[in-house]
Amino acid sequence: MNEHQQTLLEFMQQQADKLAVQTMQHIGLTFISLFFAVLVGLPLGIIIARKRKLSGTVLGFAGILQTIPSIALLGFMIPLLGIGPKPAIVALLLYALLPIIRNTYTGITGIDAAVKEAAMAMGMSKWQILIKVELPLAMPVILAGIRTATVINVGVATLASFIAAGGLGEFIFGGISLNNTNMILAGAIPAALLAIIFDFLLSLVQKLNFRKLKRSSYALPVVLLLLSSFYFIPTAYGSKLTAGFTPEFMGRQDGNLGLESKYGLKIHTIVISDAVMYKAAYEKELDVISGYSTDGRLKAYGLVVLNDDKGIFPPYYAAPIVRDDALKKFPELEKTLNLLSGKINDSVMTDLNYRTDYLHQSPERVAKDFLVNHKLFKPARKSNEENIVRIGSKIFGEQYILANMYSMLIKGYTNYDVSTKTGLGGTKICFDALTNDQIDFYPEYTGTGLLAILQASAKTINEVTKNKDSTYNYVQREFKKQYQISWLKPIGFNNAYALMMREQQAKSLNIKTISNLKRYLNSK
Amino acid sequence: MIKVKDISKRFGKVKAVDTISFEVQEQENLILLGTSGCGKTTTLKMLNRLIEPTSGSIFINGKNITDEQPETLRRGIGYVLQNNGLFPHYTVAENIAIVPQLLKWDKKKISDRTAELMEKLHLSSDYLHVYPNELSGGQQQRIGLARALISDPPVLLMDEPFGALDNVTRAAIHKEFKALDELKRKTIIMVTHDVQEAFELGDRICLMDQGKIVQSGTPADLLFKPTNKFVKDFLKDQRLQLEFKAMRLLDIWNLLPNHHKETHTSPLSAHTDLWTALEHFKFTDSETVCISKDKNELKTVGFEQLMSAFNQYKNKQGHE
Ligand SMILES: Nc1ncnc2c1ncn2[C@@H]1O[C@H](COP(=O)(O)OP(=O)(O)O)[C@@H](O)[C@H]1O
Ligand SMILES: [Mg+2]
Numbered sequence: 001m002n003e004h005q006q007t008l009l010e011f012m013q014q015q016a017d018k019l020a021v022q023t024m025q026h027i028g029l030t031f032i033s034l035f036f037a038v039l040v041g042l043p044l045g046i047i048i049a050r051k052r053k054l055s056g057t058v059l060g061f062a063g064i065l066q067t068i069p070s071i072a073l074l075g076f077m078i079p080l081l082g083i084g085p086k087p088a089i090v091a092l093l094l095y096a097l098l099p100i101i102r103n104t105y106t107g108i109t110g111i112d113a114a115v116k117e118a119a120m121a122m123g124m125s126k127w128q129i130l131i132k133v134e135l136p137l138a139m140p141v142i143l144a145g146i147r148t149a150t151v152i153n154v155g156v157a158t159l160a161s162f163i164a165a166g167g168l169g170e171f172i173f174g175g176i177s178l179n180n181t182n183m184i185l186a187g188a189i190p191a192a193l194l195a196i197i198f199d200f201l202l203s204l205v206q207k208l209n210f211r212k213l214k215r216s217s218y219a220l221p222v223v224l225l226l227l228s229s230f231y232f233i234p235t236a237y238g239s240k241l242t243a244g245f246t247p248e249f250m251g252r253q254d255g256n257l258g259l260e261s262k263y264g265l266k267i268h269t270i271v272i273s274d275a276v277m278y279k280a281a282y283e284k285e286l287d288v289i290s291g292y293s294t295d296g297r298l299k300a301y302g303l304v305v306l307n308d309d310k311g312i313f314p315p316y317y318a319a320p321i322v323r324d325d326a327l328k329k330f331p332e333l334e335k336t337l338n339l340l341s342g343k344i345n346d347s348v349m350t351d352l353n354y355r356t357d358y359l360h361q362s363p364e365r366v367a368k369d370f371l372v373n374h375k376l377f378k379p380a381r382k383s384n385e386e387n388i389v390r391i392g393s394k395i396f397g398e399q400y401i402l403a404n405m406y407s408m409l410i411k412g413y414t415n416y417d418v419s420t421k422t423g424l425g426g427t428k429i430c431f432d433a434l435t436n437d438q439i440d441f442y443p444e445y446t447g448t449g450l451l452a453i454l455q456a457s458a459k460t461i462n463e464v465t466k467n468k469d470s471t472y473n474y475v476q477r478e479f480k481k482q483y484q485i486s487w488l489k490p491i492g493f494n495n496a497y498a499l500m501m502r503e504q505q506a507k508s509l510n511i512k513t514i515s516n517l518k519r520y521l522n523s524k
Numbered sequence: 525m526i527k528v529k530d531i532s533k534r535f536g537k538v539k540a541v542d543t544i545s546f547e548v549q550e551q552e553n554l555i556l557l558g559t560s561g562c563g564k565t566t567t568l569k570m571l572n573r574l575i576e577p578t579s580g581s582i583f584i585n586g587k588n589i590t591d592e593q594p595e596t597l598r599r600g601i602g603y604v605l606q607n608n609g610l611f612p613h614y615t616v617a618e619n620i621a622i623v624p625q626l627l628k629w630d631k632k633k634i635s636d637r638t639a640e641l642m643e644k645l646h647l648s649s650d651y652l653h654v655y656p657n658e659l660s661g662g663q664q665q666r667i668g669l670a671r672a673l674i675s676d677p678p679v680l681l682m683d684e685p686f687g688a689l690d691n692v693t694r695a696a697i698h699k700e701f702k703a704l705d706e707l708k709r710k711t712i713i714m715v716t717h718d719v720q721e722a723f724e725l726g727d728r729i730c731l732m733d734q735g736k737i738v739q740s741g742t743p744a745d746l747l748f749k750p751t752n753k754f755v756k757d758f759l760k761d762q763r764l765q766l767e768f769k770a771m772r773l774l775d776i777w778n779l780l781p782n783h784h785k786e787t788h789t790s791p792l793s794a795h796t797d798l799w800t801a802l803e804h805f806k807f808t809d810s811e812t813v814c815i816s817k818d819k820n821e822l823k824t825v826g827f828e829q830l831m832s833a834f835n836q837y838k839n840k841q842g843h844e
């Protein structure tokens with residue numbers, strides 16, 4: 001880390017193009033979904049204001065929609081609508097629905113009964129009453145609902161990046177996985193600003209008096225459509241194949257950046273979360289994805305790894321990393337954790353992952369089966385409550401399996417008690433938990449240590465990634481020096497980044513290596 | 525002109541209106557009088573189909589009102605409510621122009637007619653472009669009246685139109701109401717719970733209780749020929765004043781002494797009510813008042829002579 005530390009401003013300048021595209025996409029997503037939410041919510045609100053018996057059901061249902069965690073809602077959308085903007089817009093729409101329906105309903109039912117009666121008594125039809133009396137009088141309340149929905153949508157739209165719909169979430173979540181604060185802020189600050197600006201602008205509209213409101217209510221749909229169209233501006237793009245890369249992969253030297261600089265690979269790329277990427281490749285929504293070479297879904301979805309013939313993906317050998325003071329506190333720990341060393345190679349790990357990810361066996365069962373088969377399993381001993389080893393893991397299956405194996409080993413071979421904190425998000429969260437004494441150890445990968453945590457210079461990376469031992473030695477030395485953290489012996493498998501394609505497609509296009517892929521893309 | 529036949533309205537178990545019938549002649553002022561909850565509003569709203577009766581039928585000019593589109597029917601009937609129901613998002617001018625807009629009048633016709641009404645209702649044209657909430661209660665009520673009158677509908681329905689006003693404003697509006705030529709041409713059905721108002725403005729009164737009409741007739745009928753104790757009790761509190769208002773000088777003409785003396789003041793018509801004649805003594809200092817019947821018969825009487833004729837008249841009624 002002897003390089004000049006990049007400032008936020010420098011980062012934003014350097015990434016100005018991406019920032020502009022993401023901001024436009026963000027605004028576009030927010031307002032397309034808002035537009036449709038108004039289109040659906042306003043009539044629904046009017047209907048339940050007319051038939052009040054329905055109001056409980058409709059408002060209750062919209063309320064339940066809002067309590068579904070955003071990620072889960074996005075997840076539900078994928079089987080129905082695939083990936084990309086469609087499911088994101090639908091999910092955002094569903095979130096925006098409640099405030100719009102509810103405010104339309106309260107706005108209309110709150111109108112002075114005498115005014116409605118007078119309107120009727122003068123011979124206005126139901127439709128005329130709606131257009132000339134109810135909607136104008138309810139408008140300030142309806143606008144308040146739209147304002148709430150807008151702010152919600154700006155926030156939730158950050159999650160659109162999980163399903164390849166773009167937006168500022170690409171920077172935010174890319175930054176979190178890359179441990180890059182500038183990147184996080186470059187996404188988070190504009191997102192917050194958007195929320196504040198739109199909230200402020202809508203508060204101005206809300207305060208307009210009736211006369212001005214009448215005029216501006218014609219302008220509103222136009223503005224909405226205009227803002228919505230932002231989303232489509234940057235996506236005019238044509239390519240034979242479509243790649244889906246995780247936000248993390250997009251920003252890494254040993255990821256998309258390396259693919260561009262070393263292979264000169266240019267492919268139409270969308271950003272997508274790891275959780276849905278494999279399935280999307282299987283369903284032919286994507287052709288090339290960035291995955292992990294030991295991922296169980298590789299086997300489940302019939303994908304093949306493309307050979308990294310220019311060696312841009314550094315080795316990612318897994319090993320437990322432990323805080324030095326924990327090693328002292330638990331003298332038995334190192335020996336116990338090393339029981340696993342050399343026991344799991346790539347294909348074994350892929351198979352274990354396949355069982356959890358695809359066969360949906362519990363990580364605990366998969367871990368136990370493995371230990372029993374390799375005669376490593378011992379029943380839990382009586383534990384000594386005061387010495388609790390805290391195990392961490394990142395939020396994916398392989399880490400859960402390893403954490404379970406370690407837990408069983410510690411219980412079987414020592415008198416320590418164990419607590420597991422699994423699902424600690426990405427690298428940054430896990431590593432921070434370790435340095436802040438929230439956990440004692442977790443399984444990490446040499447490549448991640450080198451690139452994401454140590455953020456080594458390009459020169460160092462070039463030097464030490466030539467083979468797996470030099471990488472391991474380098475991170476072991478630096479972690480000791482910088483963080484007082486020890487790398488124990490590698491477990492055996494190399495969970496490196498890899499590009500993968502559907503086996504069938506790769507075969508028919510005769511693509512075996514990344515260079516093959518590039519040649520195919522360049523051919524007319 | 526309006527014929528209501530055996531109409532009833534139930535709200536669930538509540539019989540809001542129970543088989544009532546009445547008729548209103550052209551240009552007549554009929555008052556629906558009764559305590560709160562007796563079914564007056566419900567009755568009124570059935571006339572312009574804001575409420576549909578459970579049974580019975582209503583005819584206007586011989587035509588069953590259910591034969592017409594409710595919207596068309598309503599555009600031909602003026603409606604004034606207690607809480608005026610002005611559109612808060614419309615200016616005064618826009619509020620008044622609602623029905624003409626629905627009837628697709630041209631702009632010139634609307635603005636001419638609006639100006640005419642504003643003048644008749646003593647409203648300054650400065651108010652045309654303000655919003656209702658900037659006006660006083662009395663002014664709002666007049667705008668409500670203007671809105672109902674603009675298309676000059678032959679029938680006017682009024683639900684406690686002056687109920688929200690203070691006493692002073694109300695008295696002033698009553699006076700204007702009686703003087704307004706627009707209203708003289710109209711068949712009016714007005715709802716009120718205020719006995720005085722009913723006697724002051726009504727040609728005939730329907731006294732209602734628990735969804736039924738207890739008695740209907742002229743103010744004098746109700747006072748001097750009550751059909752039962754309910755009617756008597758209902759009018760008890762303000763009886764004397766009501767009697768003075770209900771009785772015209774003509775009714776006691778024969779009981780007044782045949783005496784005439786020339787004065788400078790112009791004579792009162794024999795169609796004047798007794799109350800006004802008595803007020804004459806209060807506002808002018810003279811001890812006598814001159815009354816004329818059919819332009820040529822004149823009588824000059826004092827306060828005592830008026831009171832004695834009144835008492836004789838009442839005694840006679842009592843013995844009938
Ligand atoms: N929409 C309604 N639903 C149920 N009951 C009603 C409704 N409107 C009026 N009522 C009942 O009908 C009765 C007569 O009401 P209303 O005609 O408003 O009386 P008034 O105008 O004489 O005060 C009252 O008991 C009232 O509670
Ligand atoms: Mg009423």
